[in-house]
Amino acid sequence: MTGFARADGSAPSVHWTVEIKSVNGRALDVRCRMPPGFDSVEGAARAEVGKLIRRGSVNIALNVTRTSQTQALRLNRDLLRDVLALAREIEGEGAAPPRLDALLAVRGIIEPEEQAETEEARAELEAAIAVTVGRAVADLAAARLAEGMHLRDVLLAHLDQIARLTDAAAGTAALQPETLRAKLRNQLAALTEAVPALSEERLAQEAALLIAKADVREELDRLRAHISQAKGLLTEGGAVGRRLDFLCQEFNREANTLCSKSADVELTRVGLELKATIEQFREQVQNIE
Numbered sequence: 001m002t003g004f005a006r007a008d009g010s011a012p013s014v015h016w017t018v019e020i021k022s023v024n025g026r027a028l029d030v031r032c033r034m035p036p037g038f039d040s041v042e043g044a045a046r047a048e049v050g051k052l053i054r055r056g057s058v059n060i061a062l063n064v065t066r067t068s069q070t071q072a073l074r075l076n077r078d079l080l081r082d083v084l085a086l087a088r089e090i091e092g093e094g095a096a097p098p099r100l101d102a103l104l105a106v107r108g109i110i111e112p113e114e115q116a117e118t119e120e121a122r123a124e125l126e127a128a129i130a131v132t133v134g135r136a137v138a139d140l141a142a143a144r145l146a147e148g149m150h151l152r153d154v155l156l157a158h159l160d161q162i163a164r165l166t167d168a169a170a171g172t173a174a175l176q177p178e179t180l181r182a183k184l185r186n187q188l189a190a191l192t193e194a195v196p197a198l199s200e201e202r203l204a205q206e207a208a209l210l211i212a213k214a215d216v217r218e219e220l221d222r223l224r225a226h227i228s229q230a231k232g233l234l235t236e237g238g239a240v241g242r243r244l245d246f247l248c249q250e251f252n253r254e255a256n257t258l259c260s261k262s263a264d265v266e267l268t269r270v271g272l273e274l275k276a277t278i279e280q281f282r283e284q285v286q287n288i289e
Helices: 039-053 077-091 100-104 119-173 174-194 201-214 217-238 243-261 265-285
Strands: 003-011 015-021 029-035 054-068 073-075 110-112
Touching: 003 119, 015 119, 029 119, 054 119, 054 174, 077 100, 077 243, 119 217, 119 243, 119 265, 217 243, 243 265
Parallel strands: 029 054
Antiparallel strands: 003 015, 015 054, 073 110
16 A cells, blocks of 8 residues: 655754655565664664554655754864964064964864763664654554545445346356257257267256356355455455455456356356456455555
8 A cells, every 4th residue: 555654853953854655565565764873763663664554565764964053162282282383483484473363263273072972862862763753654554544445445346346247147147057958959959860869868968067067156156255255354444455365366266267157148248347347356455455
């Protein structure tokens, strides 16, 4: 199932953004893109996804920005001594002594002092980011749920169409035994004239065999059972995509058998339309978790 979510968070001097998107997939595949130094957040992100999502390809991207802040300044005394020594050397050649503002303007004399991040502060930052990730995953799951509710209506409509076609096939197939008998009767009449020695018992056996081969009632009964089971899964909710995948295979099996047994043009037409509707159903099932 597809979906997208974004969540932001901030702490003193730090701002972060989490973006998550998902696309269809047969299994759960989570991929994370974390900035350097934040690999530990990946484990928390995967755990959050696993709680709410069972199927699909999920991509998580974390972006962390350090905001500007007032930093302590440090005087580079070694460099200052070197500059003053050089200035005194130049003074001996008649140059004016250096002014204080000129000294401080020399690159490297005054340096911003890097503030070391404590382990506790780092742990708090990562925990705050994990909370934002959890919020983004929840929003993604909500978006996927909304899409799933729409897809459920689409799938139920396909199942209703499959049920209508199954009933149409049953109505057509109900005429087949008599149609077969009439067709066989004409063929046997011609055959009897050509081979008078053929027994009536043998003819009856051949007629019964042809009628049995053309009987599609068992396939129609199984189609109705599959329809009922699929509707039950859609009503049940939860992660039912894999089970619906299996039912699609069963639908196709029964539809193929029905078409192969058909000795009637109308039943073949219904069977082909049934296969097309089942394929539409199968394509939508790929979007279900």
